[in-house]
Amino acid sequence: MNHLVLVGTVEEIKTQKAKIVKGGKHGIAVLFHDDQFYAVDNRCPHLGFPLHVGSMCDGILTCHWHHARFDLKSGGTLDPWADDATTYPVEVKGNNVFIRLTPKQKQTLATLHERLRAGLEQNLSLVIAKAVVGLVEAGATLSSIAQIGVEFGTTHRKAGWRSGLTILTAMTNILPFLDKNGKILALYQGLVHVARECSGAGTKFLLKELPVQANEQLDVKQLAKWYRESIEVRDPDGAERVLLTAINGNASTEQLSDMMMTAITDHYYMNVGHTLDFHNKAFEILHHIDESLQPQVLASLLPELRYATRSEELQSWKSPINLVTPLDKAFEQLPDILSKKVNKEETRNENEVVDILLSDDPIESINVMVECLQSGLSPTRLAKLVTVAAAERIARFHVQNEFPDWITVLHTFTHAHAVHESLQRSETPELTRAVFHSSMSIYLDRFLNVPTAKKPKPVPNSKPEKVEALLQLLDKHQQTDAAGKWVMQYLENGGDKKALFETLGHALLREDAEFHSFQMFEAALREHENWNGENSSIATRAQETLILAMTRYIAAHAPTARELPHTASIAIRLHRGEKLFEE
Secondary structure (H helix, E strand, C coil), rough: CEEEEEEEEHHHHHCCCEEEEECCCEEEEEEEECCCEEEEECCCCCCCCCCHHEEECCCCCEEECCCEEHHHHHHHHCCCCCCCEEECCCCEEECCCEEECCCCCCCCHHHHHHHHHHHHHCCCHHHHHHHHHHHHHHHCCCHHHHHHHHHHHHHCCCCCHHHHHHHHHHHHCCHHHHHHHHHHHHHHHHHHHHHHHHCCCCCCCCCCCCCCCCCCCHHHHHHHHHHHHHHCCCCHHHHHHHHHHHHCCCCCCCHHHHHHHHHHHCCCCCCHHHHHHHHHHHHHHHHCCCCHHHHHHCCCCHHHHHHHCCCCHHHHCCCCCCCCCHHHHHHHHHHHHHCCCCCCCEEEECHHHHHHHCCCHHHHHHHHHHHHHHCCCCHHHHHHHHHHHHHHHHCCCCCCCCCCHHHHHHHHHHHHHHHHHHHHCCCHHHHHHHHHHHHHHHHHHHHHHHHCCCCCCCCCCCCCCCHHHHHHHHCCCCHHHHHHHHHHHHHCCCHHHHHHHHHHHHHHHHCCCCHHHHHHHHHHHHHHHCCCCCCCCHHHHHEEEEEHHHHHHHHHCCCCCCCHHHHHHHHHHHHCCCCCCCC
16 A cells, blocks of 8 residues: 555645544554654554654654654654654645555564564563564564574573573473463563563673684593583583583584583582573573574573582581482492393382382482382483472472472472483483482472371362363462362363463463462473373372472462563553553
8 A cells, every 4th residue: 555645735734733544553643843744653652642642842753641752754762662653654745745555664573573682682571572462463483582582691691591591491381382372471471581680781702612623523522521520610611612612513412411411410409400400491492493592502501500509518418317428329320220221120109109209218219219220210200200209399388388488399399300301302320310319309398298288189060160260269369278279179070271271371471470480380381291191090190299289389479460461461452452541
């Protein structure tokens, strides 16, 4: 529609100063100022207020709602939080004024990507939200949206990978379980947390790889040894040069994972499990984004290792029971155990194994785990059982405990989940050590199940409640046990799990959730899916436990002020053309 449209006579518009004509999405305001005619979309790009009632002075149009300022000629804003206004060509022919309905600026995926980058750079939540909505509605791939956040977050935080990128990765992982609005909220929440964490955090510049002669064969084993030694002495710079040398030498993803995970599991439960979890998330996001980002993604993990706590140095791991010595003895056996091809014999009942992991005897837990591996149980399967035990701590967490202790049991669970996911990439004796680290943390968390929260006993009904009832329940504080009871009743009555997960996703994403809540939902959901297709008592127990754990955790941390999702709601409504100012 590039043809000319008559607006009116020159005198008519000069007299009125502004005239609205049909066009664009919201009407076009044709304005007269300083002997010039201008045409702009009549909707302020910030929050949609009519621009024809604004003020014009010295070539600047000012909106009367939040005082966003726009260059009348180009539509460019002086205020980064407002977005540029859309302008249209104006032509004067004789005594008549015409406009062309084709805007001077065309919104494309490229311009939306740039706007998202600007929102991240300026840490502007509404700009990020509007860019995400625009990109999703325009059909951009969801991974391309996440990639912009990953690229930004691994560059503009000198201290490296932390919670923001972990949230973004977790939310990217759960996108298949959400509807369109849920997908928008998930990406938006992840990107906002990246922006907040990077604000003023400095730029991380990559070091150079070690000099390598042309056609020189890559010695991965030697590099892995150097990397391990660098981490041992808390030298992330040396580790980074070795890592980048391996990457540029075309080391495989499995080789890189083995190298990095070995250095982590040389020490026990580093940084209360966050270190291994962050590493796992970094490798997970590499499945979603361009491989060219691999160097900066993996290098971003290293700064934390300079100061990471090592639990074998902590008193709680040495007294009143020394956990380090029996673990070291078990670890000495792992290479030999895992090198043997054992035809799987009859092993302990897996429910019994989970119960032992939850007991008060850590030495028995270690011995049973070694026994399971000796009898042919794979490290991945063992890690899967350990993760169920860790989820039990959350499902049975009593509200009489101090509130911050939710995070203690959460750390153990997310570490166990990260170990399980990592072992699915590569089962090495070194990484298998982390399964034992998780089990000892489960033991140390035992006091948080004293007293033990009772498992709800559902009463069979004819049909389950609608999932909206759960959202209404979570509008109130202190509904942890009530939410647990509700979800068990829902499952007992054959409630649809797909609808439940989508609803729990919205329950999380409608909150100003803190870091660990995002971790909890994603880890529990993915662990639940790992048991799909298995018809056994342990699978039934595991899935039930995981749903109960995620529901109780989300309920314990809701409701909040809901500032972030309110901003996302504004962006969605603006995209639909709703008139917010009329309310």
